[in-house]
Amino acid sequence: MNLDGKRVLVCGLGISGAAAARALLARGARVSVVDDSDSEPVRRTAAELQRAGAGVFVGEHPPISGFDLAILSPGISPDASIVSELGAAGVEAWSEIELAYLLASCDFLAVTGTNGKTTTTSLLASMLAEAGVEALAAGNIGTPLIDAISRVGTGGAVVVEVSSFQLATIRSFRPVVAVILNIAEDHTDWHGSFDAYAAAKGRITENQGPEDKLVYNADDEVVSALAATATATTIPFSTLSAPPEGVGISGGAVVARGERVMDVDEIPLPGRPGLEDVCGAAAAAMAYGVDRASIERAVRSFRPLPHRLQTIAVTDQMMFIDDSKATNPHAARAAVRELTDVVLIAGGRSKGIDLEVMADMVPPVVAVVAIGESAAEIERVFSGLVPVERAASMQSAVESAVKRSVPGGSVLLSPGCASLDMYESYAARGEDFARAVRALLASDLETEWQGR
Secondary structure: OOOOOOEEEEEOOOHHHHHHHHHHHHOOOEEEEEEOOOOHHHHHHHHHHHHOOOEEEEOOOOOOOOOOEEEEOOOOOOOOHHHHHHHHOOOEEEEHHHHHHHHOOOEEEEEEOOOOHHHHHHHHHHHHHHOOOOEEEEEOOOOOHHHHOOOOOOOOEEEEEOOHHHHOOOOOOOOOEEEEOOOOOOOHHHHOOHHHHHHHHHHHHOOOOOOOEEEEEOOOHHHHHHHHOOOOEEEEEOOOOOOOOOEEEEOOEEEEOOEEEEEHHHOOOOHHHHHHHHHHHHHHHHHOOOOHHHHHHHHHHOOOOOOOOEEEEEOOOOEEEEOOOOOOHHHHHHHOOOOOOEEEEEOOEOOOOOHHHHHHHOOOEEEEEEOOOOHHHHHHHHOOOOOEEEOOOHHHHHHHHHHOOOOOOEEEEOOOOEOOOOOOOHHHHHHHHHHHHHHHHOOHHHHHHHOO
């Protein structure tokens, strides 16, 4: 792809936008960058790119006409004014993954779904590496895809976590193996409806041909319906059965195409969500040609990622569990399946999702502490089912949860909502929970609680 002299507008100066701008400049494009925010991090990035030769528009829009191409950062809504302006001016708009795909010489394996994407992406990359493939996990997992392609050459593979935001603007992006883990209501504020959100997820297989592979969750009706319309060769996985042509569970073991891979109790990931991640990654790895022994070694050596059902502390009385990555009700509901006597800390920014479905978390939830913008809605959902109270901070939420706890139970942070009302990220929220737990365990309150 020849970019020399092309005028390209990069919209959004987050991690992926900045990476795209640097890559375009390195390939001779005439780059301008724009971001509505004039925050200090944005200004620092803009200054760096300006020194590298980019035109910079922070807190304002440049004239749209005259650009050959625009690159949209993942958070920019299709309804944003700049997207409309680009369309009216006839400027084609791509996501970062589209640009990276057209510049790359490596294979792409892509993972999407409402929950479990990051763990599955990491696990799949580990499976490939165990088999001797030069592989790197990238995308929403942290490393921008545009950076990853320069580190993985011909014969290697990038395993990319892709969001519905990114998939909504692809044109030719075509992974040799695509994975759809699950689809539940999420980001309806951005997409406008659940159907539009699901359709965006389904675009992961849109450009695949019969020689490509689509790995799909046979236990999920929405995912299965998308797979039924795919042109790619479909490979199912399940945690409820063992599909003969795919990966599943049978007799207490993970089974791939009828042959045992490993016992379920040897998997270092918790609950059914962990099984789903392992089965999905294993099916994708086998679709790429990885042997069962490499898959088993990768699973055995894998360690759960932070803020995903991560045990923060265990006392004689109870466990404290950080599941801050649960940013939608589907993830929160999955978190409690393997637990008993849970005091749940939930709430945040709901993203337009109906939280009513969280009511079926009772039992095992025995009490709820509501936080953030959606505290009133969380309170309504659980009112009359279990005791509910609101907390203005994470510290007070943890203290309230402990006072309502049951010996032998758990205090679980599984918000079912995004973090951006109170924190810069779900990770910051989880870290605050861990700090609050540590402070409590060192306090007189914990001593008093232990003596109940």
